[in-house]
Amino acid sequence: MRSHYCGKLNETLIDQDVTLCGWVHRRRDHGGVIFLDMRDRDGIAQIVVDPDTVDAFATADKVRSEYVLRIKGRIRMRPEGTQNPNMPTGMIEVLAKDVEVLNTAQTPPFQLDDHNKVGEEVRLKYRYIDLRRPDMIEKLRLRSRITHSVRAQLEALGFLDIETPILTRATPEGARDYLVPSRTYAGNFFALPQSPQLFKQLLMVAGVDRYYQIAKCFRDEDLRADRQPEFTQIDLEASFVDEQDIMGMTETMISGLYKEVLGVDFGKFPTMPYSEAIQRFGSDKPDLRIPLELVDVDDLMSSVDFKVFSGPAKDDKGRVAALRVPGGASLSRKEIDAYTKFVGIYGAKGLAWIKVNERAKGIEGLQSPIVKFMEDVVDEVLDRCGAVDGDIVFFGADKSNIVAEAIGALRVKLGEDLNLYTCEWAPLWVIDFPMFEADANGRLSALHHPFTAPSCSPEELKANPETALSRAYDMVINGTELGGGSIRIHDQAMQRTVFEVLGIGEEEAEEKFGFLLDALKFGAPPHGGLAFGLDRLVMLMTGAKTIREVIAFPKTQSAGCMMTDAPGEVSGEQLKELNIRLRQKAKVEEEGQA
Ligand code: ASP
Numbered sequence: 001m002r003s004h005y006c007g008k009l010n011e012t013l014i015d016q017d018v019t020l021c022g023w024v025h026r027r028r029d030h031g032g033v034i035f036l037d038m039r040d041r042d043g044i045a046q047i048v049v050d051p052d053t054v055d056a057f058a059t060a061d062k063v064r065s066e067y068v069l070r071i072k073g074r075i076r077m078r079p080e081g082t083q084n085p086n087m088p089t090g091m092i093e094v095l096a097k098d099v100e101v102l103n104t105a106q107t108p109p110f111q112l113d114d115h116n117k118v119g120e121e122v123r124l125k126y127r128y129i130d131l132r133r134p135d136m137i138e139k140l141r142l143r144s145r146i147t148h149s150v151r152a153q154l155e156a157l158g159f160l161d162i163e164t165p166i167l168t169r170a171t172p173e174g175a176r177d178y179l180v181p182s183r184t185y186a187g188n189f190f191a192l193p194q195s196p197q198l199f200k201q202l203l204m205v206a207g208v209d210r211y212y213q214i215a216k217c218f219r220d221e222d223l224r225a226d227r228q229p230e231f232t233q234i235d236l237e238a239s240f241v242d243e244q245d246i247m248g249m250t251e252t253m254i255s256g257l258y259k260e261v262l263g264v265d266f267g268k269f270p271t272m273p274y275s276e277a278i279q280r281f282g283s284d285k286p287d288l289r290i291p292l293e294l295v296d297v298d299d300l301m302s303s304v305d306f307k308v309f310s311g312p313a314k315d316d317k318g319r320v321a322a323l324r325v326p327g328g329a330s331l332s333r334k335e336i337d338a339y340t341k342f343v344g345i346y347g348a349k350g351l352a353w354i355k356v357n358e359r360a361k362g363i364e365g366l367q368s369p370i371v372k373f374m375e376d377v378v379d380e381v382l383d384r385c386g387a388v389d390g391d392i393v394f395f396g397a398d399k400s401n402i403v404a405e406a407i408g409a410l411r412v413k414l415g416e417d418l419n420l421y422t423c424e425w426a427p428l429w430v431i432d433f434p435m436f437e438a439d440a441n442g443r444l445s446a447l448h449h450p451f452t453a454p455s456c457s458p459e460e461l462k463a464n465p466e467t468a469l470s471r472a473y474d475m476v477i478n479g480t481e482l483g484g485g486s487i488r489i490h491d492q493a494m495q496r497t498v499f500e501v502l503g504i505g506e507e508e509a510e511e512k513f514g515f516l517l518d519a520l521k522f523g524a525p526p527h528g529g530l531a532f533g534l535d536r537l538v539m540l541m542t543g544a545k546t547i548r549e550v551i552a553f554p555k556t557q558s559a560g561c562m563m564t565d566a567p568g569e570v571s572g573e574q575l576k577e578l579n580i581r582l583r584q585k586a587k588v589e590e591e592g593q594a
Helices: 054-062 112-117 120-125 134-156 197-205 242-264 274-281 307-314 335-345 359-365 376-383 400-417 458-463 492-501 506-521 534-544 572-577 583-593
Strands: 017-030 033-040 043-048 067-079 094-102 180-182 187-189 210-218 230-239 271-273 295-298 318-325 352-356 392-399 427-430 436-438 442-444 474-479 478-488 527-533
Touching: 017 043, 017 094, 033 054, 033 067, 033 112, 043 054, 054 094, 134 210, 134 230, 134 242, 134 506, 134 534, 197 210, 197 230, 197 506, 197 527, 230 242, 230 534, 242 427, 242 474, 242 478, 242 527, 242 534, 271 274, 274 400, 274 427, 295 400, 307 318, 307 392, 318 376, 318 400, 352 376, 359 376, 359 458, 392 400, 458 492, 474 527, 478 534, 492 506, 527 534
Parallel strands: 043 094, 271 427
Antiparallel strands: 017 033, 017 067, 033 043, 067 094, 180 187, 210 230, 230 527, 295 318, 318 392, 352 392, 427 474, 436 442, 474 478, 478 527
């Protein structure tokens, strides 16, 4: 039907006849001449319809925004003074000979250029219109380029693209499962995979050696922050590898991708142990574009006459950390109050600070509600942070995890608010994660997942589970965890030990992962892998603000779909077939009968 895409027209095609198909982006009437901006997937071209092409003009006169047209015409230079060098097709226009309406359109719920004026819900309800916006199409195009490049690179490395089941059993990645009732096994349920973790490990036992999949994963989490109930991973696994092999291959892959798609050169990624990341940046996914660091001052604060500081400073599980912000003395009281509120989200009970106006004047040169409690140590504290005139130093004092989370988040927020970035891209590997984390009751859970290999023997693991480290690694770019993985346990005894430490009894282990434990008996090779969050990767590479912007049909924050109205009710007949009776419905029926 068409000879060219609108967005691909340019000066090299002058005097050529073209046939274009697309949507009316805008229609303007200019003293008897009609201008149509015609849009397709590739961009916008200007169409000129003169009154002397009588039929074409009559048709063009009737068209409205978003009508679907086919236009035949000839390309010519735009007249001097009307050219638009900022637009790819801005030097030329198409003089229409024939205008055919392929379909009409109702007035759209929002004009594409005005998408900001309607709420996201409207955009999601009419997503097919929202996706017509050139920058949305651009994001989908980039997503497609990324998956194409990833596939090409992995295939070249000998990875095989293998699909794993969607209807399966629970895979423990720490979230709630999406369940699907079975019709043939009354009362039983499938779980949608939180990841292909167990299957990819079984593929290694099968001898596949290198597997990858662009895999849909499902996690029924409370959708805080920027999560989606279904999302996509670039999932891979390989046999006879160690950490260096997996990290090396995937670093090359991501670097190759950035080079190919964005022309960015990453160089070698630095590697940082988890403990150092928490210590210096208060986060296991530090944004290294921001030059601020947490500085520990527990030793200095343990003697001050200020319980808020001395308490945590003396507590084994406590921490007092300072964060110096160069030039931050100019922050207003209101701004500081807002930051105090901000750290409250992370459990901090307050935010102490010292403004360094003129250090040479000693205490007099400092402005702070707390400095009076720490006159003896304040100089040393400021020295340790490297504070100079014009700076502000913030303090966090609490349980170590709260300080890390609160001051770590403050560091990121300040970096963003004050635009402190020192570079555009800062990738790194975080390694040496703890095997387990303890909840408030001391119950351990796997920090990664329970198939991750520890870097110690089963005996050592049993003796000191809380200090044991794992062979896991995360790739972090600009403060976003882009991917994570680990070397896995391939030995039955070690796997049983990990389950034991996690309080998963033999019976439970057998019931939940018996098939994996079985497989480990039949010659499982050493193996490991990693999964990247594709949505986050595309978000980072396109500069999108949320992952919803890079998913064609995302769900809302409450895990629903505005467009299809999913999830929806099902008929009583369907429920009956599935042997399901709804509690609420049953109650309503009972009440009705009573
Ligand atoms: N299955 C893991 C996850 O989804 C990734 C991996 O260990 O390969 O986080």
